[in-house]
Amino acid sequence: MQNDARYDRQIRLWGDEGQSCIEHASVCVLSASALGCEIIKSLVLAGIRSVYIIDSAVELNPSVEGGFDIGNPEDIITKDMNFLRQFTVIVGCNLNIDVAARINDFLFGKNIPFVHARSYGLVGFVRISVQEHTIIDTHEENISPDLRLDCPFPALSELVESVDLSQMHYDVHSHTPYLILFLKTLALWRKQYGQDDFPDNREKRKTFETIFMSLRMPHPENGSYREENFVEGQAAMVRSLKRTTIPLGVKELLDHPKARRPDLTQFWLLTAALRRFVIANEVLPVRGSLPDMISDSESYVLLATKFQDKAKQDAKEVMSYLHAFLTEQGVSTDIIKFNDCEFFCKKAAFLRVQHGTTTAQEMKSSLKEVFDDIRNADFAPSPITGVPQIPPAVWYVLLRAIDRFHSEKSRFPGTNGVPCTIDAYDLKARVIDLIMETEVSSC
Structure with missing residues (x-):
């Protein structure tokens, strides 16, 4: 109850399941810079279970478990990166792009999300890279009721x-x-x-x-x-x-190779069981919830109970398919609780899987579409400030050029006392390189 009161506002946004994920997550933050400290603060206030910081000495909120390692976070690539496997998410702040790419490559194969955040003056970006991200509760809005x-x-x-x-x-x-x-x-x-x-x-x-x-x-x-x-x-x-239909995205999910021969992750095991349910029944499990209706209490409760009972019955059938599959594989049937199966069935129409790319893949990708966006952009002055409106694509290209600058010089433009005019010239040269490389790759 105390936690419910403390986190009431954010629970309204992502629900109890989302809050539970946060409270069971452990995050490693590489670099407690100004950006890193803001990220750590937001994580702690949200109720994250533990934070591990690789930077300098730190003090933590007593409500949060935490640890730290004094040292340059970029040196981690010279050590055994298996140390990172214990964390739920890794956040890299203002890392050298080559270092970020190597860390990302290691984590990508382990399916550990890597959040690469960069702030440069008043401009910044956040890139999330994970091989496979499964979603049970997509928090869909204005969904049609499941009335059958x-x-x-x-x-x-x-x-x-x-x-x-x-x-x-x-x-x-x-x-x-x-x-x-x-x-x-x-x-x-x-x-x-x-x-x-x-x-x-x-x-x-x-x-x-x-x-x-x-x-x-x-x-x-x-x-x-x-x-x-x-x-x-x-x-x-x-x-x-x-x-009553099965959404196209869910059909594709049920035809996924992992739905036929799942790994031992909860999502794919439940998806495999759901697939067997759909083969047997040709529909998804009943959701079990009803919209409000004008009615006397007795009639509405009786009707709602019929749907809730059917939803539980369907969830039990899915659970039976799950147990059968686990038994076939010689795995304990206790690894997934019925409550988790019931929640999965309730959200069956909204299941999603997202597949990501690595930082290295992004660095090698063509910028043709980005430059097309810039060519077609409206740079007209803002009616409020009178200042030309710079589209995000321009800042993205500049940040890519800054990454190259930083990789070659181990510093950011405009730092170490170097005149800005000199660094601006060097940065422009790297923007031109990006343009030329894009033109060549498009030929």
Whole structure:
């Protein structure tokens, strides 16, 4: 409870799962420069489990476990870099680009995220490099509800069949959840269109809406046909009347080689189990959550319970496939808890996998698209300040040139007392080199 109060605002952003990941993460920060200190401060305030700093002597917030190593962080490439494997994330601050690339290459093969951050005056960048990043909770906004109108599960069908709208009093009728009304309407609608059809286009929805509104009951006193649950259902119709499908991204994920022969990471083991569930059922597990609906408490709780029970039942089936797979591999079935499987099933429609590239690959990549963006950019003065607006692509090219400058001279432009005009000339020469290399590679 104390942590919930302390981190209340950020939990609203990334949820309990995100906060749990932060509180179990250990981060190594290479260089406690001004940039590094700001990063460390933000990590500590967010509740990171531990921070290890390679730089000079430090003091840490007593709520955070931490350690430090006095020395030049760039010397780490001359030592055994296996030391870095103990950390969840490595953050490099203002590192020499060649050093950053070598550290990144080592971490990339271990699938440990490397965050390369650089601030140069008032300009900076952050590059995140990881071979594979799996995402369960993508925090999607405005998602369509999982109502299973086109393929109701048995318990839901039984509940709907037990409801007799014609025998209801007005108060009960006007507090029947619109999901039940939709399913009642769908049964009548299919008598006209066929049992396998579904009102998933505008023309069909219009006839569905006509039948839906015909189910209204007049008010016993004034005879009006304005039941709030019907008004609410009419507004939710377009969003709700959708077939139950598996998103394309999730289909691709289930066809991934790792979904067929997973490694022993939690994400891919659960994905392999989910794949077996989909093969058996042709749909994803029921999400188990419902939108708010105008209803009396008893009716809504009963309906919500049916969905929650089905979601748990589906999660148990996925868990059984997981246990079967682990048993086949001779691995303990205790490595993944049911709560984790249940959460995975709830988010099954939003699973994502991202694949990254290394710093070295970026340094070797063509800048053609970047220079095209610069050529097409609008450098018109800002209507507020009157100063020309410099597009980010320009700063990116300059930062790439600065990396070359720093690699060759072991210092940044404008430092060590060297006149800025001399360094500006040298920096311009490196920008020209980048342009020439891009032109040659494009030929």
